[in-house]
Amino acid sequence: MAEPLSPSEIARHSGILNESRDADQLAASALVLAASEDPAALLALGRVLRHGAFLNRLDDTANPSAEIRNLAMVFGALTEHPTPATGRLCELIYAEPDFSEIPSRINLLLTALAAVHPVTPVAADIFRETSQDEYAEVNAPLLLKNESPLALQVFDELISGDWVDDYVKVDMLHRSVLPRRIRLPVLEVCASLLERGLPPEVRDAIIETVFDYDSRLWFGPAMYPPEPPAWNTATTEALEFLVGMATRLQVGNLSAALQEPVQATREEVQNILQSRQR
Numbered sequence: 001m002a003e004p005l006s007p008s009e010i011a012r013h014s015g016i017l018n019e020s021r022d023a024d025q026l027a028a029s030a031l032v033l034a035a036s037e038d039p040a041a042l043l044a045l046g047r048v049l050r051h052g053a054f055l056n057r058l059d060d061t062a063n064p065s066a067e068i069r070n071l072a073m074v075f076g077a078l079t080e081h082p083t084p085a086t087g088r089l090c091e092l093i094y095a096e097p098d099f100s101e102i103p104s105r106i107n108l109l110l111t112a113l114a115a116v117h118p119v120t121p122v123a124a125d126i127f128r129e130t131s132q133d134e135y136a137e138v139n140a141p142l143l144l145k146n147e148s149p150l151a152l153q154v155f156d157e158l159i160s161g162d163w164v165d166d167y168v169k170v171d172m173l174h175r176s177v178l179p180r181r182i183r184l185p186v187l188e189v190c191a192s193l194l195e196r197g198l199p200p201e202v203r204d205a206i207i208e209t210v211f212d213y214d215s216r217l218w219f220g221p222a223m224y225p226p227e228p229p230a231w232n233t234a235t236t237e238a239l240e241f242l243v244g245m246a247t248r249l250q251v252g253n254l255s256a257a258l259q260e261p262v263q264a265t266r267e268e269v270q271n272i273l274q275s276r277q278r
Contacts, residue, residue: 002035002036002037002038002081004036004037004038004041005032005033005036005038005040005041007040009032010033010038010040010041010044012029013029013030013032013033013041013044014033014044014047014048016029017029017030017033017044017045017048017054018048018054020057021057023057023058023059023060023070026054026057026058026070027058027070027073027074030045030048030058030070030074031073031074031077033045034074034075034077034078034081035077035080035081036081037081037083037085037086038085039083039085042083042085042086042088042089043085043089045074045089046088046089046092046093049074049089049093049099050092050093050096050098050099051096051098052098052099052101055071055098055099055105058070058071058074059071061102067102067104068102068104068105068108071105071108072108075108075109075111075112078090078112078115079111079112079115080115082112082115082116082117083116084116086112086113086115086116087113087116087120087123090109090112090113090116090123090126091113091120091122091123091126093109094106094109094113094126106130106135107135107138110126110127110130110135110138110139110142111138111142113126113127114127114139114142114143114145114146114151115146117146117147117148118146118148118149118150118151119143119146119148119149119150119151119154120150121150123150124150124151124153124154127139127142127143127151127154128154128157131154131158131163131164132163136158136163136164136168136172137164137168137171137172137175139154139155139158140155140158140172140173140175140176141175141176141179143155143158143176144176144177144180144183144186144189145180147183147185147186152185152186152188152189155176155189156189156192156193158172159172159173159193159198159202159206160193160196160198166199166201166202167201169202169205170201170202170205171218173202173205173206173209174205174209174218174219174226175219175226177190177206177209177210178209178213178226178227178228179226179227179228179229180229181209181210181228181229182228182229182230182231182233182234182235182238183234183238184235184237184238184241187210187238187241187242187245188241190206190209190210190245191241191245193206194206194207194249204255204257204258207249207254207258207262208258208261210242210245210265211246211258211261211262211264211265211266212258212261212265213227213228215227231265231268231269231272232272236273236276239269239272239273240273242265242266242269243266243269243270243273246262246263246265246266246269247266249262250262250263250266
């Protein structure tokens with residue numbers, strides 16, 4: 001955990017943020033405050049991030065290639081040092097018109113907000129609102145990575161609701177669930193979704209993402225496609241849940257294309273569980 005800043009240090013950096021017109025100096029002071037994990041320092045940072053005048057001094061907002069260059073570093077520091085105060089900062093500035101004027105700033109904010117655990121009711125509403133406003137594909141992996149109850153609830157709503165088209169949900173499931181499919185909370189939300197009356201293509205996407213892997217079909221010729229972690233790195237509790245999930249699917253209405261990967265994964269996981277009992 002970072003050392004708290006002294007009141008005089010916070011005042012000095014705040015003065016720079018309020019007065020300097022040197023972008024490098026502004027970025028340096030903003031980074032100190034962002035990485036401090038100090039509520040008072042983060043409050044001071046939040047006060048200036050709300051205003052377009054500061055954001056225009058921090059970055060060359062007239063140049064699309066540089067419009068969030070320094071701001072991205074600031075939010076990177078916030079993401080690396082998540083605290084409840086970080087969450088409050090993001091909640092504070094989200095609704096500010098000056099901040100949201102450039103849409104890519106919202107991407108930065110959502111990443112930092114999702115790093116804070118657990119997701120608060122206010123943050124959950126931000127993820128809901130942005131998911132209905134073209135940020136669903138940004139939010140899906142962030143929510144699963146967070147894993148707190150409200151984050152998983154919003155992910156559930158994203159997949160079961162009508163915020164995005166079904167083909168988009170399929171891609172989101174492949175990209176967000178696959179890298180985290182060994183995590184028990186992720187498996188639980190997937191199992192819960194399968195109990196709903198989902199469209200067949202969305203239901204099949206959940207099953208294949210959990211039990212199968214087809215990089216070329218799902219992601220095309222991408223250089224760095226998402227990859228699944230090895231099953232033997234999962235907890236015993238997660239593996240036992242997965243076996244139960246496979247059993248329920250096999251006695252239910254499972255398409256022929258999914259029967260083989262579900263059975264194969266079930267057998268692989270059962271072998272891992274048996275080896276752990278020796």
